[in-house]
Amino acid sequence: MPLALDVSDLELRFGGLTALSGVSLQVQQGHIASLIGPNGAGKTSLVNCVTGYYRPTSGRISCYGTDVTGSSPHKAVAAGMARTYQNIELFKGMSVLDNLLLGRHRHLRSGLISGGLYYGRARREELAARAAVEHLIDFLEIAHVRRTPVGLLPYGLQKRVELGRALAVEPRLLLLDEPMAGMNLEEKQDMARFILETREERGVTVLLIEHDMGVVMDISDHVVALEFGRVIGAGTAEQVAQDPRVIAAYLGGQRAEGDGETGASLVGAPQGAPS
Amino acid sequence: MPLLTTQTGRFRDSYVADSRINDTGSKKTVVLGGLILLFLVVPMVADDYQLGVLNLIGIAAVGALGLNILVGFTGQISLGHAAFAAVGAYTAANLSLRLGLPALIAIPAAGLMAGAVSLLFGVAALRVKGLYLAIATLAAQYSIEWVLNHWSFATGGYQATLLMPPFAIGPWDSATTVGKYFLIMGILALGVLYAENLFRSRTGRALVAVRDQYLAAEGVGINVFHYKLRAFFISSVYAGIAGALYGYNVGIVTTEFFPLVLSIQFLAMIIIGGLGSIPGSILGAAFVTLIPIVLRDGLPTIGISFSSDIEVYLVQVLFGLTILLFLVLESGGLYRLFNNVRDYFRMWPFSY
The missing domain is CATH 3.40.50.300 (P-loop containing nucleotide triphosphate hydrolases)
Structure with a gap:
């Protein structure tokens, strides 16, 4: 091993x-x-x-x-690997949801063409990613702020979102x-x-x-x-x-x-x- | 289904519902109404002059939307947008003149060619950031202009013009203004749909991540350089298509159509319209296209007119002034302004 x-x-x-x-x-x-x-x-x-x-x-x-x-x-x-940073490096203008979805980046496949069509697999995988992210949101108890831009969250919650983003990477x-x-x-x-x-x-x-x-x-x-x-x-x-x-x-x-x-x-x- | 309801909150019960572009009943109604207006009502009621103006706006909007994907959404500046439009225009002209290809093939090909040429520059330019990138893309603008002025096989040489042949599909004839109108607006609609889809899926999200915090973007597995290249590519595809459309619209192509000033005007469109906003790109394109037209044709009808030498400078002064005002007062651009006004009336009489 x-x-x-x-x-x-x-x-x-x-x-x-x-x-x-x-x-x-x-x-x-x-x-x-x-x-x-x-x-x-x-x-x-x-x-x-x-x-x-x-x-x-x-x-x-x-x-x-x-x-x-x-x-x-x-x-x-x-x-x-996935990591968090000493001085929180979140995508501050984006919502908690989008930050976590970005964590799923490497698990999704859609590219310039399929993403632009948003049909078939591209659409299915987006919805699946959303479901996966919602599980993390439940786990980290941040459901109440899922729409909030992370820049507006208090420090402790930002740290938690950053952990969530790293976990979304699996x-x-x-x-x-x-x-x-x-x-x-x-x-x-x-x-x-x-x-x-x-x-x-x-x-x-x-x-x-x-x-x-x-x-x-x-x-x-x-x-x-x-x-x-x-x-x-x-x-x-x-x-x-x-x-x-x-x-x-x-x-x-x-x-x-x-x-x-x-x-x-x-x-x-x-x-x-x-x- | 309520036609025009006011949104009171987000009450979706599925992820599908939550990922829709037209996520409320009223937005759906507005978009549907807009499409009917654009494709049915306007072509019937507008005269040739008005359609001509709309055509120019539509073409500018395609180009501005492309630049906004690069600058507004991905955070990479470009001063070479007009040059990529030129590449598209000449590609379309050559394909239709020499090979006799129909526009519906020549226009996408023009986009792809502009995209391919942009990758050539992007591979070098996108390794640097900010001001350095601006200068590197300026190099793209000048070198493409130089090539087009000297490569006589493709362009007819310095300041030569090429004639763009019209085409017809069934009853639809591209030679007429209304025919061009349908072509341009159809492509613009597709361009908007593509961008909307892109930015609710993986690639678009990654592009915004590159803009917001590129170190963290790397940290979730995004190859930042590759995504910058992708943004540059898509942006230039839009530019190339806009260039080809412009060629078809005017009937000729010359390098004079695509100077550095046009690149800067594209930047002005997205700053005025709203960086990182798809509707903003269109609003900005309309605004910038309309300034000189209103000064030249609009004001005289209400009894104000300037001598032509003043008018030229007035356009530039207004241009500079509006950019300055937007940068200082409303950096979100026209689209944010529109949203603020709409929200005010939606909430009225309460302040929030």
């Missing part, structure tokens, strides 16, 4: 700046893997490499056994770039539930970038920590949370200098509480 995502020895340089160096990570099929690390660690750069937005300087990336190194974003989608690997940033506790819980249900019901593998350690500890099967473009720790949530290098990266170098018994913990607060 191939890995859902296999990144090996990835390096990304922008001129003299090394954003990623020697990064390797493996995500098992059906897992929820989290990518953590301080700001500027290279988490989003890594996701951008995987989804074809950045072309890595060297290294290999494969998704479900398909080599996607240095491909373009639409080819990454064809390989079975990916095998879903990459979520800080889906809970800036949300309140309730919204975070909703989002965590959507992510878990997505994994359970659709068997989608998830790679999650998230800063809320409570959420990461709760829902991740596997955690990878980055700092300054390098992997500084990987394993289960508990292992990573105990890792002195990870603690040092988050809490500063001196406290974790000796060993892991300084009492420092990444999850001091009760899990799920607002931090």
Whole structure:
């Protein structure tokens, strides 16, 4: 069984700046893997490499056994990926419906001629896509805003629509770039539930970038920590949370200098509480 | 079925109903009435002069609609639209003069040829964005003009003219003004139907996505470059058909019909009419076509007339002024204006 995502020895340089160096990570099929690390660690750069937005300087990336190194974003989608963005990149002038329908793009076939005739298969597939999208709308509980231009929606709902658009792609690997940033506790819980249900019901593998350690500890099967473009720790949530290098990266170098018994913990607060 | 009911909300009970172009009873009535007016009433009551004006509007509307698909819906600018119309006009002229092909074959062929030529430029031009794209399409305008002026086999050489032969199908004769009217309006109606269908299906949605947020469009699996090319192609097919129609309408083709100024006028039509709006393209085409006609023929009938040298400049001043006013006051164009007025009366006496 191939890995859902296999990144090996990835390096990304922008001129003299090394954003990623020697990064390797493996995500098992059906897992929820989290990518953590301080700001500027290279988490989003890594996701951008995987989804074809950045072309890595060297290294290999494969998704479900398909080599996607240095491909373009639409080819990454064809390989079975879908993603959300740190700073919501929705089609702001379009309704929620149209945004989700665009997610269905690769499942539809009509082109310049059949689309212009809107007859037969083109018409049937449009209606089928609409039905599929309505299921997602139900799942994400956004039925009341389906006609609203997404630019007018509150932030939390926009994040949810963006998740919906990624799910409409029907990916095998879903990459979520800080889906809970800036949300309140309730919204975070909703989002965590959507992510878990997505994994359970659709068997989608998830790679999650998230800063809320409570959420990461709760829902991740596997955690990878980055700092300054390098992997500084990987394993289960508990292992990573105990890792002195990870603690040092988050809490500063001196406290974790000796060993892991300084009492420092990444999850001091009760899990799920607002931090 | 209620004929003219006011829409109070969206109460559809199937996805089919929700995807209709004429989605309300009253819209259906209006569109049906419009078609009857266009194809039955107008040809009977209008005189040759009025039909001639409508023909010009119809041709401009086909071209403007094409440009709107590229600029308004896909967000890519083009200053070479007139050149692609020229390609269409010369294709149709050559096909009918040399091969004796009937117009109903020559006109679609003209569209396809213009589309094919546009792909040649599009492959290079659409790799850049914004101002750079504008200049790249300007290069298309100038190089096509140059070729047409120098390729004497196809065009008869510099500033030569070709005669476009009329044709007849049964009782319908393209040589008459009313015959041309049916040809032009028929094609315009098909062009509108095609565009309406395109933008409620996959390809049209993808084009709008490319305009709104091209990075995210890539992120849902849309090959942005390919879709830009598609938009460029369709837009030029419309342009080519408009060019061929213009040739048939006037009876001759010369490169002077398709200068850069015409490309800019097409842009003015869609800005005034409404970017990204199909009815807006037609309204804008009518508006821009009518300005000089009203100044020349309309105003004298109510006792206002200008000397011809002032009139030329007046057209340009009005032209510039209207574009400026629309850009500043109502960027949605005539169609948005129309909608606002309609909504006002629909809601009256309440404000919303």
